[in-house]
Amino acid sequence: MSGGLILHLIRLEASKLMSYRADFWITAVANLLSTVVVHWFLWRAIFATTGAEELGGYDFPVLMTYLILVNLIGRVVRGSDLQMGIATEIYDGGLSRYFLYPTRYLPFKYAQHFGSIIPEFAQMVLFAAILVALFGLPAGAGVTLTSLLLTLPALLVANLLYFLLSTPLQCVAFWADNVWSLGVLLRFASLLLGGAMLPLTMFPDWAAETLRWLPFVACYEFPVRVAMGDITGTGELLLGLARGLGWCGITALCTRPLWRRGQLGYTGVGI
Amino acid sequence: MRMGRYGRLYLNFLRFSFSRALEFRVDFYFRIVMDCAFYAVNLIFFSLLYGQTETIGGWDVHQTMIFIAGFFLVDAIHMTLFSNNMWWLPVLVNRGDLDYYLVRPVSSLFFLSLREFAANSFVNLLIALGILTWAIARHPGDLGAANLAGFGVLILCGAFIHFVLHLLFVLPVFWLHTNRGLGMVFFSITKLAERPDRIYTGVTRRVLMTILPLCWIASVPADVLFGGITTERVIHLLLVMGGLFGVLLVVWSRALRDYASASS
Amino acid sequence: MIEVENLRKTFKVHKKAPGLKASIRSLFVRERIEKEAVRSATFRVDEGEIVGLIGANGAGKTTLVKMLAGIIHPSGGSATVLGHVPWERSNALRRQVALIMGQKAQLWWDLPAADCFLLLRDIYQVPAAEHAAQVERLAAMLGVEDELHVQVRRLSLGERMKMELIAALLHSPRVVYLDEPTIGLDLTAQRAIRNFILEYRREHAPAMLLTSHYMEDIERLCERILVIRAGEIVYDGSLRRVVEEYATHRIITAHLRSEATLAADRPASAPAGLVGIGEVIESSGTTLRIRVPRDRVAEAAQRILGAHRVADLAIEEPEIGDTIERIMTSRETGGAAP
Numbered sequence: 012m013s014g015g016l017i018l019h020l021i022r023l024e025a026s027k028l029m030s031y032r033a034d035f036w037i038t039a040v041a042n043l044l045s046t047v048v049v050h051w052f053l054w055r056a057i058f059a060t061t062g063a064e065e066l067g068g069y070d071f072p073v074l075m076t077y078l079i080l081v082n083l084i085g086r087v088v089r090g091s092d093l094q095m096g097i098a099t100e101i102y103d104g105g106l107s108r109y110f111l112y113p114t115r116y117l118p119f120k121y122a123q124h125f126g127s128i129i130p131e132f133a134q135m136v137l138f139a140a141i142l143v144a145l146f147g148l149p150a151g152a153g154v155t156l157t158s159l160l161l162t163l164p165a166l167l168v169a170n171l172l173y174f175l176l177s178t179p180l181q182c183v184a185f186w187a188d189n190v191w192s193l194g195v196l197l198r199f200a201s202l203l204l205g206g207a208m209l210p211l212t213m214f215p216d217w218a219a220e221t222l223r224w225l226p227f228v229a230c231y232e233f234p235v236r237v238a239m240g241d242i243t244g245t246g247e248l249l250l251g252l253a254r255g256l257g258w259c260g261i262t263a264l265c266t267r268p269l270w271r272r273g274q275l276g277y278t279g280v281g282i
Numbered sequence: 283m284r285m286g287r288y289g290r291l292y293l294n295f296l297r298f299s300f301s302r303a304l305e306f307r308v309d310f311y312f313r314i315v316m317d318c319a320f321y322a323v324n325l326i327f328f329s330l331l332y333g334q335t336e337t338i339g340g341w342d343v344h345q346t347m348i349f350i351a352g353f354f355l356v357d358a359i360h361m362t363l364f365s366n367n368m369w370w371l372p373v374l375v376n377r378g379d380l381d382y383y384l385v386r387p388v389s390s391l392f393f394l395s396l397r398e399f400a401a402n403s404f405v406n407l408l409i410a411l412g413i414l415t416w417a418i419a420r421h422p423g424d425l426g427a428a429n430l431a432g433f434g435v436l437i438l439c440g441a442f443i444h445f446v447l448h449l450l451f452v453l454p455v456f457w458l459h460t461n462r463g464l465g466m467v468f469f470s471i472t473k474l475a476e477r478p479d480r481i482y483t484g485v486t487r488r489v490l491m492t493i494l495p496l497c498w499i500a501s502v503p504a505d506v507l508f509g510g511i512t513t514e515r516v517i518h519l520l521l522v523m524g525g526l527f528g529v530l531l532v533v534w535s536r537a538l539r540d541y542a543s544a545s546s
Numbered sequence: 547m548i549e550v551e552n553l554r555k556t557f558k559v560h561k562k563a564p565g566l567k568a569s570i571r572s573l574f575v576r577e578r579i580e581k582e583a584v585r586s587a588t589f590r591v592d593e594g595e596i597v598g599l600i601g602a603n604g605a606g607k608t609t610l611v612k613m614l615a616g617i618i619h620p621s622g623g624s625a626t627v628l629g630h631v632p633w634e635r636s637n638a639l640r641r642q643v644a645l646i647m648g649q650k651a652q653l654w655w656d657l658p659a660a661d662c663f664l665l666l667r668d669i670y671q672v673p674a675a676e677h678a679a680q681v682e683r684l685a686a687m688l689g690v691e692d693e694l695h696v697q698v699r700r701l702s703l704g705e706r707m708k709m710e711l712i713a714a715l716l717h718s719p720r721v722v723y724l725d726e727p728t729i730g731l732d733l734t735a736q737r738a739i740r741n742f743i744l745e746y747r748r749e750h751a752p753a754m755l756l757t758s759h760y761m762e763d764i765e766r767l768c769e770r771i772l773v774i775r776a777g778e779i780v781y782d783g784s785l786r787r788v789v790e791e792y793a794t795h796r797i798i799t800a801h802l803r804s805e806a807t808l809a810a811d812r813p814a815s816a817p818a819g820l821v822g823i824g825e826v827i828e829s830s831g832t833t834l835r836i837r838v839p840r841d842r843v844a845e846a847a848q849r850i851l852g853a854h855r856v857a858d859l860a861i862e863e864p865e866i867g868d869t870i871e872r873i874m875t876s877r878e879t880g881g882a883a884p
Contacts, residue, residue, distance in 0.1 A: 013668065013671060015668050016665075016668040016669060016671075019664070019665055019668045020665070023654075023657070023661070023665065027656055027657075033458065034466070037464065037467060038466045038467055038470070041466075041467040041470040041471060042470045044470075045470045045471045045473050045474060046470075046473070048474065048486065049473050049474055049476075049477055052477070052481045052482050052483070052486065053338070053477055053481050055481075056338060056339055056480075056481040057331065057334060057335045057338060060335050060336070060337055060338070061334065061335045061336075063334075066334045067334065104650065107612070107615075107617045107645075108645070108652045110615070110616055110617045110635055110640075111615060111616070111617075111640055111643060111644070111645050112640060112669045112670075113637035113638075113640040113641045113669065113670060113671075114637075114669055183308075186308070187306075187308035187309060187312070188306045188308065188309055189306055189308075189309035189312070190308075190309070190312065192309065192312040192313045192315065192316035193312055193316070195316050195320075196312075196315060196316045196319045199316075199319045199320055199323045200319060200323070202323070203323045203326060203327060208323075208327050209327070209330060209331070213330055213331075213333065213334060214330060215333070274619070275619050277617070277618055277619075278557065278618060279612050279617045279618055304572060307572065307576075
């Protein structure tokens with residue numbers, strides 16, 4: 012696939028998403044507001060009940076920063092995961108035209124997926140800027156310009172990894188009519204196990220240690236910790252990125268036989 | 283007579299929906315797995331929270347488990363009876379395909395809200411009931427038969443409120459013609475219903491108990507289970523349900539009127 | 547260019563009896579049956595040929611096209627397109643092949659056609675200048691220059707089909723599969739597309755395989771046809787030969803001088819002197835039309851001329867469509883395979 016085609020696809024998808032203006036903004040604002048409200052009230056109540064200064068190593072303002080950041084980042088990492096674009100094209104025969112194009116299907120879809128997150132990324136930056144302007148950054152949050160720049164490669168890896176995690180699930184569409192539930196399953200599992208519902212420091216030690224070896228941490232907790240300046244050493248940063256990329260490789264390897272097998276039985280229903 | 287007719291009609295919906303759902307057996311199994319994952323994630327989440335605190339919103343871990351299981355049950359009722367229909371309504375409106383439903387000599391609200399019964403979610407309803415039974419059984423104290431009965435009734439009311447709220451968020455598609463209506467917005471705000479109502483204070487609490495009565499979905503029923511029902515609560519509930527349903531009927535008839543005039 | 551040898555495709559489908567009990571049972575146990583979509587196909591298509599692929603619904607036409615386009619894998623047999631195995635999907639082959647489907651849009655619904663063409667330019671890596679010239683030429687040929695910047699979903703069916711044709715031909719393919727390209731179009735649009743296909747063939751001489759249920763498409767575009775019936779190619783040859791070999795009758799139309807010759811109240815019966823000669827299709831006023839076995843045409847003509855005062859006599863072949871229909875359905879009617 013040529014660089015020109017990749018850029019073209021990214022541009023197209025980004026502009027397509029932005030044409031659904033009302034939905035794009037309303038759903039994003041509602042999502043952020045409800046997240047902030049729920050987290051704020053829940054953790055304020057817990058901190059008030061326990062009287063503790065810190066829980067899981069986070070004081071209340073820093074914990075809120077973590078939870079809001081992970082919510083904002085999550086949308087960029089997942090993109091429009093629940094649309095299950097690949098599964099839909101397998102199911103309705105839209106995949107057929109791609110078999111005629113002199114290009115590889117999965118990289119083509121990733122380029123489209125990447126394009127679709129650019130408006131989400133811009134929105135994330137805007138919302139973060141508004142929140143900082145309104146409430147400021149807590150002292151212990153550790154967010155700096157450097158940490159934010161270092162978050163970019165972590166976000167790229169997280170986005171690629173999430174796409175690759177969902178691909179084998181979407182390949183199940185070669186054999187099943189509706190695999191939307193698998194996309195939802197991935198989302199639930201990754202949110203909990205990736206530290207998006209609460210930081211891994213609040214899990215039992217054995218669980219947190221185990222989860223750090225699973226791919227979901229690279230999707231959520233790792234990029235957020237980088238953004239919050241929690242990961243300062245080059246070695247630690249590179250190790251985290253390498254783990255994410257390693258999981259990308261493993262998932263891609265698992266997808267290959269599934270994709271090959273699926274194509275053999277593909278019927279192109281819909282043509 | 284009319285109830286009998288609608289009852290028979292609903293039986294037909296059930297029969298048709300079951301046959302259709304069982305045709306896609308892999309999806310049938312996947313949905314069960316998906317909902318079990320949803321239940322597991324939430325139970326684990328609250329268990330982890332209780333590793334940090336003794337109470338949340340005044341409830342201990344056993345009480346919160348009953349609350350969250352009650353929410354599972356309301357969610358399962360919604361997924362089984364209403365969710366497919368809520369998903370399809372914006373599609374039908376945007377495609378102009380409502381006509382088939384509007385010409386039938388049947389209440390269109392009934393038809394469009396209930397025609398698809400998600401048979402694959404029905405198993406999850408049974409699982410959610412099982413989790414609720416387990417959570418109640420684990421509760422150390424005696425909850426009392428009257429409170430349990432009140433809880434059961436309020437859970438059903440909570441399911442009704444959940445449905446009405448969801449439909450009210452979907453109906454703007456008649457005028458906005460957006461991609462999915464405000465249905466996605468509703469999914470976001472139902473997160474507020476997944477937490478004990480006592481954590482909310484001030485204006486937020488007042489809103490969530492009245493005009494956007496998300497606390498009535500599962501949290502107030504759980505509160506009644508632990509503390510008993512009062513006359514004040516009953517009046518509050520009747521006002522909330524009556525008010526919501528009244529608003530729904532008004533908005534619904536307005537939506538259909540505007541749809542019809544646009545189609546012609 | 548296209549060479550096919552004993553190509554086969556079998557699908558496995560599940561069977562379910564009606565009713566709720568059967569639905570619950572099928573949740574756990576399913577009966578699968580094998581359906582032979584293509585039984586054995588052997589043929590070739592050369593450069594510059596437009597070959598029509600005709601068959602009833604469910605005969606296997608689309609399955610055959612999908613295998614040759616590389617969309618699905620066959621169950622057996624072999625095929626090569628421009629020397630490549632299609633289902634291996636090499637880029638070298640895909641750059642030279644195009645598929646146009648009348649029933650399924652390939653263009654991106656939310657984009658203007660011109661934007662779709664630009665994306666295809668990058669997919670096929672067509673040089674920019676060549677691409678621009680090709681778009682201009684093809685749009686002019688089809689008369690859609692003014693619609694290039696309109697969103698595809700806002701175009702009429704005819705305009706959309708024209709854009710689909712342009713999209714498919716931008717990279718100047720050497721092999722083109724046309725799957726019902728004129729379906730649902732009005733007469734003007736159908737004619738425009740047929741003329742375009744002929745013009746394109748004149749300029750580029752690709753190998754083309756066309757499926758259509760419209761006989762006018764077949765008659766106008768194809769010198770050669772393949773008739774497929776229950777997954778098997780039962781005829782491979784020219785249109786003219788179909789009629790010569792398989793049309794068992796001819797139609798004699800006689801315009802008579804005298805009105806009193808034919809009884810208007812007995813239109814179905816043979817007039818005097820012509821009993822047993824053939825099947826009367828029309829007998830009223832001064833017009834007589836009889837379907838006569840091919841070997842008795844001369845005899846029938848002589849008897850008509852002898853029995854009546856004939857102003858004009860014409861002997862015609864039957865409608866090609868009728869003949870082909872009989873080939874397509876002869877198994878169902880129990881008739882001998884032609």
